[in-house]
Amino acid sequence: xxxxxxxxxxxxxxxxxxxxxxxxxxxxxxxxxxxxxxxxxxxxxxxxxxxxxxxxxxxxxxxxxxxxxxxxxxxxxxxxxxxxxxxxxxxxxxxxxxxxxxxxxxxxxxxxxxxxxxxxxxxxxxxxxxxxxxxxxxxxxxxxxxxxxxxxxxxxxxxxxxxxxxxxxxxxxxxxxxxxxxxxxxxxxxxxxxxxxxxxxxxxxxxxxxxxxxxxxxxxxxxxxxxxxxxxxxxxxxxxxxxxxxxxxxxxxxxxxxxxxxxxxxxxxxxxxxxxxxxxxxxxxxxxxxxxxxxxxxxxxxxxxxxxxxxxxxxxxxxxxxxxxxxxxxxxxxxxxxxxxx
Amino acid sequence: xxxxxxxxxxxxxxxxxxxxxxxxxxxxxxxxxxxxxxxxxxxxxxxxxxxxxxxxxxxxxxxxxxxxxxxxxxxxxxxxxxxxxxxxxxxxxxxxxxxxxxxxxxxxxxxxxxxxxxxxxxxxxxxxxxxxxxxxxxxxxxxxxxxxxxxxxxxxxxxxxxxxxxxxxxxxxxxxxxxxxxxxxxxxxxxxxxxxxxxxxxxxxxxxxxxxxxxxxxxxxxxxxxxxxxxxxxxxxxxxxxxxxxxxxxxxxxxxxxxxxxxxxxxxxxxxxxxxxxxxxxxxxxxxxxxxxxxxxxxxxxxxxxxxxxxxxxxxxx
Numbered sequence: 054x055x056x057x058x059x060x061x062x063x064x065x066x067x068x069x070x071x072x073x074x075x076x077x078x079x080x081x082x083x084x085x086x087x088x089x090x091x092x093x094x095x096x097x098x099x100x101x102x103x104x105x106x107x108x109x110x111x112x113x114x115x116x117x118x119x120x121x122x123x124x125x126x127x128x129x130x131x132x133x134x135x136x137x138x139x140x141x142x143x144x145x146x147x148x149x150x151x152x153x154x155x156x157x158x159x160x161x162x163x164x165x166x167x168x169x170x171x172x173x174x175x176x177x178x179x180x181x182x183x184x185x186x187x188x189x190x191x192x193x194x195x196x197x198x199x200x201x202x203x204x205x206x207x208x209x210x211x212x213x214x215x216x217x218x219x220x221x222x223x224x225x226x227x228x229x230x231x232x233x234x235x236x237x238x239x240x241x242x243x244x245x246x247x248x249x250x251x252x253x254x255x256x257x258x259x260x261x262x263x264x265x266x267x268x269x270x271x272x273x274x275x276x277x278x279x280x281x282x283x284x285x286x287x288x289x290x291x292x293x294x295x296x297x298x299x300x301x302x303x304x305x306x307x308x309x310x311x312x313x314x315x316x317x318x319x320x321x322x323x324x325x326x327x328x329x330x331x332x333x334x335x336x337x338x339x340x341x342x343x344x345x346x347x348x349x350x351x352x353x354x355x356x357x358x359x360x361x362x363x364x365x366x367x368x369x370x371x372x373x374x375x376x377x378x379x380x381x382x383x384x385x386x387x388x389x390x391x392x393x394x395x
Numbered sequence: 396x397x398x399x400x401x402x403x404x405x406x407x408x409x410x411x412x413x414x415x416x417x418x419x420x421x422x423x424x425x426x427x428x429x430x431x432x433x434x435x436x437x438x439x440x441x442x443x444x445x446x447x448x449x450x451x452x453x454x455x456x457x458x459x460x461x462x463x464x465x466x467x468x469x470x471x472x473x474x475x476x477x478x479x480x481x482x483x484x485x486x487x488x489x490x491x492x493x494x495x496x497x498x499x500x501x502x503x504x505x506x507x508x509x510x511x512x513x514x515x516x517x518x519x520x521x522x523x524x525x526x527x528x529x530x531x532x533x534x535x536x537x538x539x540x541x542x543x544x545x546x547x548x549x550x551x552x553x554x555x556x557x558x559x560x561x562x563x564x565x566x567x568x569x570x571x572x573x574x575x576x577x578x579x580x581x582x583x584x585x586x587x588x589x590x591x592x593x594x595x596x597x598x599x600x601x602x603x604x605x606x607x608x609x610x611x612x613x614x615x616x617x618x619x620x621x622x623x624x625x626x627x628x629x630x631x632x633x634x635x636x637x638x639x640x641x642x643x644x645x646x647x648x649x650x651x652x653x654x655x656x657x658x659x660x661x662x663x664x665x666x667x668x669x670x671x672x673x674x675x676x677x678x679x680x681x682x683x684x685x686x687x688x689x690x691x692x693x694x695x696x697x698x699x700x701x702x703x704x705x706x707x708x709x710x711x712x713x
Contacts (some may be wrong), residue, residue, distance in 0.1 A: 083602065085668075101518065114604060146422040192432050192518055246420065288464075289436040291456070293490045293608035295666045309633050322633045330624045380612050380664040382428040382435035 055231060057160070058243035059214070059221040068145065068237045074145040074182065077110060079103055088146065090366035096344045101192040102150045102372060106301035108160060110146065111177045114323045118173060122316040133319060138172050141363070142332070143180035151206030152187050152197045154193070156301025156370045158209030162363055163304055168281070173321075182233045184223075187215040191260055194373030195385060198260040202371050205253040215252065222248065238346065264386060269356055277357055282391040287345035289381045294325035296375035296383070297351060302359070302368050305331070318384070326350045352388050397567045399526050402450040402500060405566045406472055409498050410445040413470050421465060423458050424448040424472035431522035436461065443521055448472070450567075452506045452524060452542055457660035459614035463489045471495070475550070475570075476658035478558030479612040479691020486697055489617055489673055497561025501570040503527075503542065504550030505659070509668060511545050514538075527560045543573075549659035549672060550578040554591035560692050578680050596641060596674075602667040603640045605633065609671050613666035615651045622646065644674055652678035653698040656691045 070076040070093045078096040079086050085104040086097060093284045119133040149157075157178070157383060164174035188195070207213060213231030214221040222245045225231045234240065269277060297303040307324035310317060324331055327347050333339045341347045357367035359368030369385055376384050410422040422474040426437035434454045438461075439445045450472075458471055459480035469490075478499055484490045503526065511529060521532040529540045555576070556570040587595065590695055607623070610616040623631050623643050632639040655675040662671050682688055686699040 115636070190518060193520055210564075217659040261458075288438055289461075291608070291664070293611035293664060294606045295608045295664065298604045298606045299666055307633060311632055311634070320634050322635075323604070328607075328624070332624070362675070376430055378666045380608065381662075382433045384429040387429055 054225050055234075056243055056245045057223040057225075057234070057240040058245075059223055059240055061220050061239065062098065062310070063093060064218075064239045065221065065237070066096055068239050069093065069145050069147060069184075071250055072145060072233070072237060074143050074233075076147065077144045078147040088148070090144075095390065096147070098148065098186070100148075101190075101195075102153070102374075106156060106297060106372065107149060107153050107302055108157065108304070110144070111157070111174050111181075112160065112164075112304060112306075112323075116173060116321050117318050118321055119319040120316060123314070130217065135172075136318075138176050139186050141176070143182070144177075145182040145184065147184045147214075148186045149183055149210065150188060150372070151204060151208075151210065152195075152202050152370045153301050154183055154185050154209035155197075155202055155366075156209075156372070157183070159207070159234070159302045159359060159363065159366060159370070160304045169200045182229060183209060185210040185213040185231070187213055187249075187252070187256075189216060189256060191256065192373065195371065196261045196373060197371035198257055198262045199262065199386060200369050200371040201263070201365075203253065204256045204260065205249060212289075215249070219302065220345060224249065245346050259385075264389050264393070266356065266389060266393055269389070270360065270365070272395070274353070274357060276395070277353065277392055280392065280395060282388075283349045284345050286347045286383060286388060286391070287343075289384055290327075290348045291381055292327045292329075292344045293346055293380065294327035295378050295380065296385075297325040297327060298323060299354045299374040299378055301370060301372055301374075302355070303351075307331070314377040326354070348383070352392065355385065356389050356392055396526055399450055399524065402567045403448065405536045406448050406450060406500070407445050409564060409566065410448055410470065411442060413496060414440070414442075417696050418468065418560060419470040420467040420469040422448070422472070423461055425451060425454050425458075427451075428453065431519060432511070441649075443663075450500060450503065452529075453508070454505055455660070455663035456612050456615050457658040459484055459658075460576070460612070460617070460660075462495070468494045468496070470498055471564065472498045473515075473558055474500050474505075475553060475555040475558045476502075476656045476691075478561050479555060479656035480658055482561050482691040482694060483656065483698075484614065484693075485694060487654075487701070492694065497558065497562045497564075499558035499565045501557040501565065501567040502550075503556070503570055504546040504553065505663075506542055506545045511540055514540055514545065524577060528678070547659050547663070548670075549657045549662070550590065551575060553657065554689075555656075555692070561694070578676075579603035581680055583678060584677070589689060596645070597637055599673055600637075600640055600644055600669055603635070603669060604642060604667060605635060605643070606666065608664040609668060609669075610647060612660040613651070613661070614658070615654050616647070644671065646676035648678055651675055653682035653686070653688060653700045654690050655679055 075090050077090050079100050080089050080091045080095050081097050086100040088103050088107045117136045119135050121131050126131055164171040191204055207226050209225045212225045214223045218223045225234055305324045306321045308321045310319050332341045355368035405508040413419045422439040424437050427433040428435045434451045457477050457480055459477055462484055478497055485492045515538045515668050517533050521534055522676050523530045527542055531538045552575045554572045688699050
């Protein structure tokens with residue numbers, strides 16, 4: 054892996070934008086910082102994190118999967134044809150926070166694994182180059198270090214940068230990142246090893262200590278499932294689903310068919326386990342009949358099921374979005390502690 | 396002026412008394428949140444629970460919606476708008492008056508954390524408050540912000556800051572409304588053409604995630620199945636299609652017309668900061684003008700749009 058010095062931020066961003074890739078980076082939209090396609094000149098690097106998670110770049114809130122038309126003069130009338138799977142210009146995403154990059158890699162293992170590949174995710178995620186921006190000044194609700202992450206975390210990234218004067222320090226992390234950056238102008242080979250190690254240590258020290266989840270790991274699903282604290286916490290849960298929509302690792306969806314006079318589309322929309330409708334069966338039976346079961350599902354998924362399936366990686370990456378935005382202050386750290394206490 | 400600590404202590408004392416005397420099984424209020432600028436809804440059943448009850452201007456969610464989840468006798472800590480929502484729950488037969496005890500608190504208004512962060516964008520580590528001021532502490536700095544300058548919009552125009560008409564007991568000073576013209580900005584909207592109004596409302600809902608946090612946080616939205624969740628037939632598309640999303644918001648506003656107490660719970664819950672009350676306020680004004688009705692001030696009077704009489708003087712109904 055190579056370490057580079059980038060002298061000037063804007064020159065570098067312009068080089069990324071002229072690399073034959075679409076530049077996606079943090080910009081200010083309606084007073085909120087969001088990841089979006091942008092001109093290099095509009096990139097805003099003074100941000101704690103993007104307001105919503107970057108998952109929508111690869112898994113949008115609403116995505117058209119297939120379409121058909123009703124023109125009976127043509128032989129393919131009423132035949133669904135896939136949409137959005139053609140090879141498109143790939144993206145270079147600059148400014149991902151390490152927590153979010155790790156979150157994307159959690160979803161990636163769900164959408165692409167040895168059993169199946171989701172082509173809608175794969176088409177966008179796979180060719181994109183992901184360049185992270187290390188956190189030198191984490192926010193009051195950040196807790197990546199509590200759940201196995203780091204403000205300098207490297208998971209899910211092809212390269213990581215850190216702000217350094219008017220430029221960046223840059224380290225490539227994958228063959229894809231190496232290949233992409235070796236032709237980028239304005240980079241000088243440098244040595245950042247000591248500097249990164251020092252800063253990493255310093256910033257990590259300002260963040261919370263790891264949560265003790267040892268008992269959750271050892272316990273059976275059923276024993277955690279039946280713990281008494283679920284009811285007490287769910288008492289105040291509104292089942293509003295804000296936590297799931299802003300979460301970088303929540304990935305559940307609902308598929309809907311819509312049509313008008315001329316044709317129809319198959320769409321997938323973000324869905325939420327907080328919703329009654331999410332699990333109700335055609336018979337009317339609902340296996341998660343009250344808000345307690347629905348809220349429990351989300352925390353079990355993050356803190357028990359995902360670690361079981363992904364070699365211990367926690368499904369929560371500590372970005373703090375749900376903690377900040379929950380209208381009734383249900384804090385995943387407190388729930389995790391209760392799960393571990395039994 | 397009574398301090399936040401004094402108000403909190405009085406709430407705690409009142410809660411303990413009600414529980415000890417067996418008047419209620421639970422007291423619904425707020426406790427300190429796990430992060431700065433956040434309060435958590437709190438259900439006090441024991442003395443220890445009661446000691447956690449606080450009064451704060453970071454209370455985001457209207458507690459009235461929790462009442463119908465309890466079958467026994469319940470006390471609720473309520474500021475003016477919340478008390479009106481509580482009355483609404485009784486008037487609309489969601490809860491029984493005899494099972495209810497309202498601990499009313501004179502309210503100087505809740506603060507808008509977005510406005511605070513606009514005034515002080517630096518990263519805070521800790522935030523404290525007293526009755527008139529928010530204090531932010533950073534790594535090597537601190538700032539005082541006057542609460543009155545960062546009030547939630549609905550709190551600036553609130554006409555019922557003290558629930559004196561309906562509370563079973565009152566804590567804190569009686570608070571007078573701020574001088575305001577609640578409907579001033581609606582006049583400009585009313586003069587717009589239908590096309591321009593549509594553009595205005597489409598802009599308003601930009602970014603809506605269809606998460607329905609507004610509905611879930613609203614004490615008026617107690618339907619067992621919301622019209623957007625019905626599947627046989629399915630009334631509304633589920634995508635982020637502009638018209639589907641707008642239909643949800645407009646229909647919800649119509650369902651709430653003449654019932655909304657401008658508590659701002661919907662706006663506080665919205666993760667995308669959509670100014671949802673714009674929809675409700677227009678209808679709130681209409682109902683007030685047409686029937687001289689303000690929801691939640693009387694235990695007897697029903698919201699005008701939920702009643703009918705065979706001898707109604709309006710022709711269209713016959």
